Amino acid sequence: MAENRTRTVRTRSTRTVHAPSASSASSASSAPGVSTAPGAPRTRSVGSARGTRILRAATATAAAAATLALALPAHAAPFDPAPGADGVGDPLFPTLGNGGYDVRHYDLSFDFTPVTYDFTGTMKIRARATQDLSSFNLDVDSLAIDAVKVDGKTATWAIGPGRSGQELTVTPAGGLRDRRAFDVELTYHGNGKTKPIGPPGWRYMSDGGFASAAQASRADTFAPVNDHPSDKATWTFHLTAPDGWTPAANGNHTGTRAHGTKKTWDFALKSPMAPELLGISVNRQTYLYGRGPHGVRLRHLVPEDQQAKYRPIAEETGGQLAWLEQTLGVRYPFDTYGVQIVRDGYGDALENQTLSLFGPAWFEKPTYSTTMVHELTHQWFGDSVTPATWQDAWMNEGPAVYYAAVWADRKGFQPIEEKMKAAYAKLDAVRKTDGPPGKPTGLGGFNIYDGAAVSLYALNQRIGQEQFEAVMKAWLTEHRHSNASTHDFIDNAVRVTGDATVGTFLHHWLFDLDNPPMPGHPDWGVAR
Numbered sequence: 001m002a003e004n005r006t007r008t009v010r011t012r013s014t015r016t017v018h019a020p021s022a023s024s025a026s027s028a029s030s031a032p033g034v035s036t037a038p039g040a041p042r043t044r045s046v047g048s049a050r051g052t053r054i055l056r057a058a059t060a061t062a063a064a065a066a067t068l069a070l071a072l073p074a075h076a077a078p079f080d081p082a083p084g085a086d087g088v089g090d091p092l093f094p095t096l097g098n099g100g101y102d103v104r105h106y107d108l109s110f111d112f113t114p115v116t117y118d119f120t121g122t123m124k125i126r127a128r129a130t131q132d133l134s135s136f137n138l139d140v141d142s143l144a145i146d147a148v149k150v151d152g153k154t155a156t157w158a159i160g161p162g163r164s165g166q167e168l169t170v171t172p173a174g175g176l177r178d179r180r181a182f183d184v185e186l187t188y189h190g191n192g193k194t195k196p197i198g199p200p201g202w203r204y205m206s207d208g209g210f211a212s213a214a215q216a217s218r219a220d221t222f223a224p225v226n227d228h229p230s231d232k233a234t235w236t237f238h239l240t241a242p243d244g245w246t247p248a249a250n251g252n253h254t255g256t257r258a259h260g261t262k263k264t265w266d267f268a269l270k271s272p273m274a275p276e277l278l279g280i281s282v283n284r285q286t287y288l289y290g291r292g293p294h295g296v297r298l299r300h301l302v303p304e305d306q307q308a309k310y311r312p313i314a315e316e317t318g319g320q321l322a323w324l325e326q327t328l329g330v331r332y333p334f335d336t337y338g339v340q341i342v343r344d345g346y347g348d349a350l351e352n353q354t355l356s357l358f359g360p361a362w363f364e365k366p367t368y369s370t371t372m373v374h375e376l377t378h379q380w381f382g383d384s385v386t387p388a389t390w391q392d393a394w395m396n397e398g399p400a401v402y403y404a405a406v407w408a409d410r411k412g413f414q415p416i417e418e419k420m421k422a423a424y425a426k427l428d429a430v431r432k433t434d435g436p437p438g439k440p441t442g443l444g445g446f447n448i449y450d451g452a453a454v455s456l457y458a459l460n461q462r463i464g465q466e467q468f469e470a471v472m473k474a475w476l477t478e479h480r481h482s483n484a485s486t487h488d489f490i491d492n493a494v495r496v497t498g499d500a501t502v503g504t505f506l507h508h509w510l511f512d513l514d515n516p517p518m519p520g521h522p523d524w525g526v527a528r
Helices: 049-071 307-314 317-328 360-364 368-378 394-411 416-434 447-463 465-478 486-497 501-511
Strands: 016-018 101-112 118-129 133-140 144-150 156-161 166-171 181-191 202-204 210-212 233-242 246-248 252-259 262-273 281-283 285-291 297-303 339-341 356-358 385-387 482-484
Touching: 133 181, 144 156, 144 166, 233 246, 246 262, 246 285, 281 297, 285 307, 285 317, 297 307, 297 317, 307 339, 317 368, 317 394, 317 465, 356 360, 356 368, 360 368, 368 394, 385 394, 394 416, 394 447, 394 486, 416 447, 447 465, 447 486, 447 501, 465 486, 486 501
Parallel strands: 101 233, 297 339, 339 356, 385 482
Antiparallel strands: 016 156, 101 118, 118 181, 133 166, 144 181, 156 166, 202 210, 210 281, 233 262, 246 281, 252 262, 285 297
């Protein structure tokens, strides 16, 4: 259940530049030039036939080598480095993220002091250039950068205002060639209660701990990242806290190391994740373990003094997983899952990858399992298949609302037809104020939640349950662990059904400013 975040437009201003010492000053790296032919073999001038043959052979060798040199292609291309873009051109938020490179892996070391909220961090990034780079940007907000290295060499860096946080510009000691892999290491420090430039990503617990709620662009309040869902990467985490405090992170817990009065907990997430799904925390909390269908590892976190209250709730997750796998026809896309229920300090629910985050108030409602299914559905829709841009966010929220409504119908909480009829009536006006589901003017609105679910319900009514299941299954299978767009979804539906008119049908539902008629329900009207 994504949160609605207010963002500011990136502005330009003078930046503070931090340069390395003269001994480590950057120097431009020259491009390898075109290989020249080796010189002809040395011969003596002799008048014999043998000497003539040697001279002819030498001339032919030189000519052949020169021809080969002229034919050398790719590596001889000129090196023309330029700064990477300070935004990816997202239709809703053009300056989110950064261009010029693709992150392959994040390795985050984070040492947190509870109560005071002081922290130190080291972020190691493995990336690949997608152009000749003279410099590149990372997103940060309220982090004090101490040092930056690229491929082990001290880099120049500058920090200034960004879209909803700050923009860190890194200039390596030498330019980076297109398609070249490179490593970045950044050390930094800060305090979790420092007021960020953009909305906060930190959620504070009364015990002095925290949990991250990074959606949609708040991962940069914890570490330097390329903060856009289009750049997914694998992750490892090393979270350090004093004895008596328990860290958690996305993925699997791979080990714990003691040193003095502290312990470092290691985690690994081997499936790619967008930064907005970052789920780290340090609290007085306890792990609860179990097994889901076909051996999926279940690990949950609850306040350490509330195990009896939340254990039965956490144990419902295995059945929810099995139900969704059967309903979707697709196995759970990761190897571990769990719910994290915090003591206080957070009132929403969020689909952090492999570890959904919940405030405690949800579990005071008899329908709490509907919210659990909503966030679990996101592990398929949003976490595994991630939108290419934020304007495609309906592909996250629509399925989560839709399948949670199917669950609620099966459990007797609310008939799905009743819910969809009410949403249909409201959506017509919302289309005109906040945009249609496929082209919202912002995030967090009714249009990309219930409005998108109504659009999926309409598709089901149009093509029937069997074909609807086939469309959704193909979508999750084809785009597993990757990014996809609204137009990809429409193309998928046309391909699976073999009916080009389905494309036109979906286009109207996702982009029109008026509700199309609901198939099978000519009596459904709109709220006036």
